[in-house]
Amino acid sequence: MTSDQNDDGSLPHDLSAKLVAIAASADMVAFEALFREFSPRIRAYLLKMTRDTQAAEDLMQETMLAIWRKAGQFDPSRGHASAWIYTIARNIWIDAWRRQRRPAFDPDDPALVADPEPDAPKRMEDKESSAALHAALKNLPQEQVELIKLSFFDEASHSTIATRLGLPIGTVKSRIRLAFGRLRTALEDFK
Template identity: 55%
Template structure:
């Protein structure tokens, strides 16, 4: 069989390929059918395998292995490629990840700006210590223990000051509404 494959690679010998095809095609198809459990897919992969054998026959080296190992490795690799391709999800343009967010209406934008301005005004009424803790916790996204370490105060103090700041903010926002 190695002589046939070498003749295909060297001379593009069609008769040698026919002999190789008649011998290996049924074996490759049976191998793929056992793995795929789909006769049509096994047939297609066998055809792709034999086309690859024709195209890559010049790359075969007898010193690196025998013909059947080389051909079945091609078949296995093509099956793996087909499996990966089929497992990839199709692109869905209606997927929420690809659909832009709806443009908010003008009145909702104005309302958000007014609420943000109310919050800013309420935050200005807080003592500097509480305001600093809120900025670190919510704008810098630092943990309570990081804040305690950075300011050299106990973690309980950080938590109680943040709770107190929320209470004052809630009261200030209720007054402004």
Template identity: 45%
Template sequence: MDAEERQHFAALAKAVAERRDHSAFSELYDYFAPRLKSWLVRQRMPSSEAEELVQEVMIILWHKADLYDPARSSLSTWIFRIARNRRIDARRRLTTRIFDDTDPTLQPEAEKGADIIVESENRDALVRAALAALPADQQALLRFSFFLGQSHSEIAAETGLPLGTVKSRIRLAFGRLRKSLESERR
């Protein structure tokens, strides 16, 4: 492309930017669209995708022609750079959309059998009964620790008990729970 052509295309881009000149845009489209498509196809892009990308680039030219600066580059360089960047973006989108539908993490959980459900409900009932059999202060400490997720220090601050007392009562509650649950299993 010689200097005269560069000036001509820069003037057309200016007409599109300033006046939304349809004939100037049409001339730019007729010149650049086939060249862009050819270049994209040579970059191993399928023809239909190349056509879509050309349309996208030309829409950008129509809406953002005012961003073109002839002092920095020729119009063809600016347009092809946009096409290159959009092609890279399209390739990235393709790689992020592809997923393996056989991936175990994407599969629904298998339904539990009736025996597993019954066993789980029985175990839950045993734990609830063992918890209910604990003294009220130990129940409260276990509730703070395991159901509310508080640390031993937070429990001590909330209850006013010394930290060592909180720890020993929780340990004692676990010992009682263990004994109660082991005796139920027999």
């Protein structure tokens, strides 16, 4: 038996014709014949893949439905109709396997739960901390305030700040360190 022959030795000359007929005119007779011929083979193939009779049956039904829908995509010049059909079955099995492996959505997952709103004392503390920081920044020389804003609010790198201000990078680093020392001292009084 060659790859061009059916199990009974006959040529599948009409398999491609059946797919073309299904695509051209939604020919139910051709589809029924194709279903009778291929559904047991596809079921057996999928049973080997899934080792689950019910899953194989469901995937076979899904495969046959896909064949009905995609019959217009079959191109006899690209290969045998049976290879096209088994490729659809294999792809459907792969999709089903991937769906099984995907974790279920858990709405109670801590990563998906929003942080609770801070209570009144915490909001008040945050507001006081913010006011203290702004007051401390007002007491710094303008050059140091600019360096802190560029570094931490604009998130510019030290080398970018050095280029932008025309200063050596070492000077930028030491001035930022000096500004932080002054801020730390001013904020310690806040505590």
